[in-house]
Amino acid sequence: MAELTPMLKQYQAIKEKHQNELLFFRLGDFYELFGEDAKEASRILNIVLTARHKGTAHETPMCGIPYHALNNYLSKLIKAGKRVAICEQLSDPTLPGIVKREVIRVITPGTTLDEAGLNDKNNNYIVSLVCHKNYWGLAVADLTTGEFKMMETGDQDILKSELFRLSPAEVIIPTILANEEKNQKFFQTLRNVNTYNLSAFDDPYRILTTHFQTKNLQSFGVENLRLGIEAAGILLAYLKETQKTDLKHISKVLRYTSGTYMVLDEATIRNLELFNTSFTGEYRGSLLSVLDKTLTNLGGRMLRRWLLLPLLNEDEINYRQEAVKEFLSQSNVASDVREQIKNIADLERLIGRIGCNKANPRDLVGLRMSLENIPRIKNILTGCTSKRLQNVSTELGDHKILTEYLNQSILDEPSALLSDGGIIKDGYNEQLDELRQISKGGKDWLLNYQAQEIERTKINTLKVRFNRIFGYYIEITNSNLNQVPEDYTRKQTLVNGERFTTPELKEYEEKILGAEERIIKLEQQIFVEVLEKVTQHFVEIQKAADAVAELDVLLNFAQIAGEYNYVCPEINSNGVIDIKNGRHPVIERFISEPYVPNDLELNHEKNEFILLTGPNMSGKSSFLRQAALISLLMQMGSFVPAEKANLCVVDRIFTRVGASDNLSQGVSTFMAEMQEAANILNNATRDSLIILDELGRGTSTYDGVSIAWSIIEYIHNHLGAKTLFATHYHELTEVIAKLERTENYCVAVSENDGRVVFLHKILKGASSESYGIEVARLAGLPEELIDRAKEILLSLEKKIAIKAPNQALQGSLPLQLNSKEQAVVRKIGELNIDELTPLEALQKMAELKEKL
Incomplete structure (x- = not known):
């Protein structure tokens, strides 16, 4: 059997180290893939699959893409959950011998920096998990922004909620954890789970202290988080191994706990439709689609985080509300700040690219121009009195030294590509200025030389030109070839003429091209030095980015409060939720007729538990959700859709809404209901808000009534949580009458000529009818069917046998x-x-x- 070529041997040696990745192997102007990698990539990318050494013993499947189109193809592979290793040529391919090649980075779903594969207003999180005796350590990072955090928990439900909130693009776990049988189902629910292990010589604690250049981790407040440190050390090592850089933009690690913010579990995020609608899964119609009028990607990501992490501290909520109030009352200040932050680039992702050595010259121009807006913003905020705006103004920082440095070093309109040159300003580097003078002088010489040769040869159409293949040459048309001097050496023959060179032209060509080549290399070297200087300012840039993001979100809250007629809620510590003429923040934006507002009062004295009865389509579910959303908005620091609101801080919002199967995990409708109910009963406290909508519909009527009845009693007697419970079971109104702190409420209905109109108004008292047939009519069922349903209902109510319809019409035999x-x-x-x-x-x- 013939021996493999040196190139394929090199490929196989590198592939051996990257068996879990698709290896993009640089060959000239293409990235090539071989073997199974080629088959998989050609299928995903829809490119032609060919073969190398076709018809021989070493025939190998192969496909390739142009090197300049890499990013376009990368985004497709990453979206498909693939890992890609980029193997570049590191030596001059024109030199003898095999070209040196190495993998310069590994791109995974959680480490991609490709803008085409990222959502501008979403974080791209990667998570690391470790576990010891059912206690979990979690570390999370966003490589694109430098965010890095850790936490620990012994509650797997909290862990699951946190993972659902983060929605990580990739999860890293040690092999030993991946092999544990008890966690297999849990890991199957996560996207892109990969195993990664530190070597026996690697210590997670030392990995972190070495990176942050500290003796210990006390300054970050994580010193005693053993499992959190282990998860964070593994994650940082993984990021450095895949990116092959120092990742200096990851400048700190933060500790966070579930007790700092309100925990929103998966059911609540889904049922309240915070990011997508339940029915279609679309963004339009979600709470975020109504709330997000942010002007920057920074603000968009922070708004999403605030929505997922409502505050529990009353003072922090008040600080945000005071800032919103000040922007509303000082419209000129808000307008001026808004005009400035519109011009600020995505600073987080910009320094993320710098930290990962992926920045281009125009990124530095964007950085400079963005930071130059900071003093203007601070000047506008000078007269602000709210504590939060004063703090934000301070956090914006002073970037004069960096902006002046960038202004001196980088051209205002540099080339997009480093390889093209044209990056560094004149006067910044003496050696560069000298080379440019040589190059410029050489070009002047060429113009003079062309004039000299025209005079000498009397050929007026003679041109001195340049291309990358033939270098500099003299071009003469066929009609003038008889006038060519003897010292001209033919270089190329064309259809309409010929190209020549001379000893004098060749000498200058070498001088000019040598200078231009050295210019580009020197500019690249200087650019790297400039980037290194910028990394020294990462901490203050990240603080400024956070401050700009917060300004954007607070301005956003002020804007929607003004446009949507929201009010600033009062905050109480008495466990009271008192809303006057509250509205659903989403529904009111998507209906043509005026939204019908409703009052709500919940407290621990007489209105702790409200049972709401009424038919479908009457507004029960909207009323329940709007109560939860108003509380959520308040704890974000936003104003709320109501005429007036006095709200307590709730520690959790629990929702059990509708009936849904979880077939992928073998869970029926009823089991899903019971699991969500169990989660509520096991985790709710007296300070929680519980929303229950149609509990017990996944089983028989009597089973459902019995379970709902007992749940009402349990919440009332044992939890004391503020609860809204909507139901079709009119039998449950009896239990409400027997309990102390409960009330029956219903949806108002108007009847006229046998037709029912739902008024969407919530009133005290129980509903006596379900109006199911009227809902069926509104849904568009045939009139014949509606009439038959009324006949059956009348028969049932009179407790007489149901008279069967005409036998021929029914089309079936008696049982x-x-x-x-x-x-x-x-x-x-x-x-x-x-x-x-x-x-x-x-x-x-x-x-x-x-x-x-």
């Missing part, structure tokens, strides 16, 4: 029963259902089932 079944039917007919309690009904059903 034939055996003797046992007939006996059970007789027993059912003898029952007086109105006198049975839910428990007695369940017992009777069990007895009858035994007879069958």
Whole structure:
């Protein structure tokens, strides 16, 4: 068998180290993929699959892409969850021998910097998990912004909620954890889980202290988080190994706990439709789609974080609200700040690119121009009195030294590519200025030389030109070839003429091209030095980025408060939720008719638990959700959609809404309901807000009533949490009448000529009818069906046998029963259902089932 070529041997040696990645192997102007990598990439990228050494023993599948189109293809592979290793040529391919090649970075879903694959207003998080005796350490980073945090928890439900909130693009776990049977189902719910292990000589604590250049981690407040440190050390090592850089933009690690913010679990984020609608999964129609009028990507990402991390500290909430109030009252200040922050680039991702050695010259211009806006913003904020705006003004910082340095070093309009030159200003580097003078002088000489040769040869059309293949040459048309001097050496023959050179032209060519080549190399060297200087300012730039983001979000809150007629809620510490004419923040933006507002009062004295009855489409669910959303908005620091609001801080918002299967995990509708209910009952406190919408519909009526009844009693007697419970089960109004701190409420209905109009107004008292048939009519069911339903309902209400419709119309035969079944039917007919309690009904059903 023939031996492999040196190039393929080199490829195989590198591929051996990157078996889990698609290896992009640089060959000239292309990246090539071989073997199984080529098959997979060609399928995902829809590019042609060919073969190398076709028809030989070493025939190998192959595909390739142009090197300049790399980013376009990378985004498709990353979206498909693939890992890509970029192998570059590191030596001059024109020299003898095989070209030196190395993997310069590994790109994964959690480490991509490609703008085409990133959402501007979403973080791209990567998470590292470790576990010891059911206690978890979690570290999270966003490579694109430098964010780096850690936490620990012994509660897997908290862990799951945190992972759902973060929605990481990639999760890193040690192999030993990946192999544990008990966590297999949990890991299957996560995206792009990869294993990564430190070597026996690597210590997570030392990895962190070495990176941050500190003796310990006390200054970050994480010194005692053993599992958090382990997760963070693994994650930082993984990021450095894949990026092959120092990652200086990761300048700190923060500790955070679930007790700092309100925890929003998966069910609540989904049921309140914070980011996507439940029905279509679309962004439009979500709470964020209504709230987000931010002007910068920085602000957009911070708004999303604030939405997922509502505050628990009253003072912090008040600080935000005071800032919003000041922007509302000082409209000229708000307008001026808004005009300035519109001109600020995405500073976080910009320094992320610098930290990962992916910045281009124009990034530095964007950085300079953005930082030059900071003094103007600070000047506008000078007269502000709210504590938060004063703090933000301070945090914006002073960047005069850096902006002056960038102004001196980088051209105002540099080339986009480093390889093109044209980056550094004249006067910044003496050696560069000298080379440019040589180059410029040489070009002047060429113009003079052309004039000299025209005079000498008397060929007026003679041109001295240049291209990258043939260098400098003299071009003469065919009609003038008889006038060419003897010292001209033919270089190339064309259809319409010929190209020549001379000893004198060749000498100057070498001088000019040598200078230009040295100019580009020197500019590249200086650019790297400038980047290094910028990294020394990362901490203050990141602080400024945070301050700009906060300004953007506070301005955003002020804008929507003004446009949407929101009010500043008062905050109480008495456990009271008192809303006058509250509105649903999303629905009111998407309906043509005026939204019907409603009052709500919840407290621990008489209105701790509200049971809301009424038909579908009457507004029950909207009322429940708007109560939760108003509380959520308040704890973000926003104003709220109401005429007036006095709200307490809630520690959690729990929601159990509608009926849904989780078939992928083998969970039925009823089981899903019960699991969500169990989560609420196990984790809610007296300071929580519970929203229950149609609990118990996933089973039989009596089972559902019984379970809902007992849950009402449990919440009332054991939890004491403020609760809104919407139901179709009118039987539940009886239990409310027996409990102390509960009230029955219903949705107002108007009846006219047998037709029902839902008024969407919430009133005290219980609903006596369900109006299900009217809902069916509104839904557009055929009139014949509606009439038949009314006939059946009337028969049921009169407790007489339902008269079957015309046999031909029905199209089916009467059901034939055996003797046992007939006996059970007789027993059912003898029952007086109105006198049975839910428990007695369940017992009777069990007895009858035994007879069958």
